[in-house]
Amino acid sequence: MSSLPPHTALEMPALSPTMSQGNLTSWNVKEGQEVAAGDVLAQIETDKATLDWENQDDGFVAKLLVQPGAKDIPVGTPLLVLVEDEADAGKFADYSPSAAADGGGGGGETAAAAPEHAAEEGSGSGSADAKAAASGGYEHHEVNHRIGPAAAFHLRLAGVPAGAIKPTGPNGIVTKGDVLAAIEAGLKAQPQAQQKAPAEKPAHAEPRAEQKAPQQAQQAQPTPAPAPNHAVAQAPDHAAAQRRRRKPGEPARFTDLPNSQIRKIIAQRLLESKRTVPHLYVRKDARLAVVTSLRAALKEQGRKVSVNDFVIRAVALALAEVPAANARWDAKSGAAVPAGSVDVSVAVATDKGLITPIVAKADMKSLSQISAEVRELAAKARANKLKPEEFMGGSFSISNLGMFGTDRFAAIINPPQAGILAIGGTQRRVVGGQDSKVGVEELMTVTLSADHRVIDGEVAAAFLAAFAANIANPIKLLGG
DSSP states (O other): OOOOOSEEEEEOOOOSTTOSEEEEEEESOOTTOEEOTTOEEEEEEOSSOEEEEEOOSOEEEEEEOSOTTOOOEETTOEEEEEESSGGGGGGGTTOOHHHIIIIIOOSEEOOOOOOGGGGGTTOOSOOHHHHHHHTTTOOOOOOOSOOOHHHHHHHHHHTOOGGGSOOOSGGGOOOHHHHHHHHHHHOOOOGGGOOOOOTTSOTTSOOOOOOOOOHHHHHHSOOOOOOOTTSOOOOOOHHHHHHTSOOTTOOOOOOOOOOOHHHHHHHHHHHHHHHHSOEEEEEEEEEOHHHHHHHHHHHHTTOOOOHHHHHHHHHHHHHHHSGGGSEEEETTTTEEEEOSSOOEEEOEEETTEEEOOEETTGGGSOHHHHHHHHHHHHHHHHTTOOOGGGTSOOSEEEEEOGGGTOOOOOOOOOTTBOEEEEEEEEEEEEEEOTTSOEEEEEEEEEEEEEETTTOOHHHHHHHHHHHHHHHHSGGGGGOO
16 A cells, blocks of 8 residues: 555544444444534444444544444544545545554554564463464564554464564564564464455454464464454364254344443443442331322323432432431442432433433532433433433432332442432332221332441441432422
């Protein structure tokens, strides 16, 4: 590739603190289009929601490197090339980040370097003979730890240590071409594995494996991790396919369904929470008769307020009354840290997974304000239109399954928060009163899941008592 004009390769951004990869839902621009700072370039599905990716510089779109719908793209992967001069846009028709890394593309401000340990991958702990076989007989070369993703991919695949490759890239960088040249010179490839990705494939997708390391190299090196979904899969292992054939009496196999980015992160975070957070569960019944009557009266006045709105307001006031329950655990200091305000996260189910938009400073808002805000946040959540500040943070969570017929349940804490209140459905039960008379009451069972490092049994009981008192006497919930 000839030298290219000055350009900037815009990378997959980290749109949330926990984001490590994302899905490119759609492009809002096309090649050759002029863009200004603040223009929306694309919609990106993160670990939290689908967000707009805004442009930061003026220029012209020279090349879109990733097709819409691409999934599991690591943060830092080049997505788009921007140039300052419109006349230069057409010069990037055949541009790809991997080709530029091989030494062909000059003048570019490109993606950040790969992690420093990438050059060490594949070095293994096998014998010197095995390492020599894996490296094709090359002498050891000092290399720069910045290795492009394509080169790193082939290093892992072939089990070749980076130090055995003679680098030709600028500043001693090992390029994909260096790795492939070493493989062709010293490794015996299996014919069925010699497949190469077409040039028109998205630039973020890695080519198929062209060679396969010999048996001794595989013994000297750990088995490479499977390529992520955004990369083209390796050549099929026919022997493994034979082993996977169903045997008599073997149960039927199942097909995995694709997960959204949000569901993947939910799974990771909930597993982490159950593993690392000591959950304390405390349950209490709350009386709802007055809430039911008050809702009917408000409905006659044209004010539609849900039970969940009352719950949010009651939780907010209870947290203000028992501030020890409105805190988080700081692992660095090994202590509970009080929250600066009462910010209630409300779980909302969407077609892509659960998300928790936040009612900020909920204890300072009236019931009608909370009701209107929750409706707006829920609509934005289901339309994937939430802004980061509308769902990132929060000091306490609420999960309500009562409207789905669930009597009671226990929810998993959403770190770094220390508490989540699970709301069950309304039930009419026979109960005995203080005057020994038996009657029927509307009751709602709530279960507090608390981080026991932050909230002990006494604090949990005090919080639930305050919540139940607020629900039983909801007149004070109407104020601001």
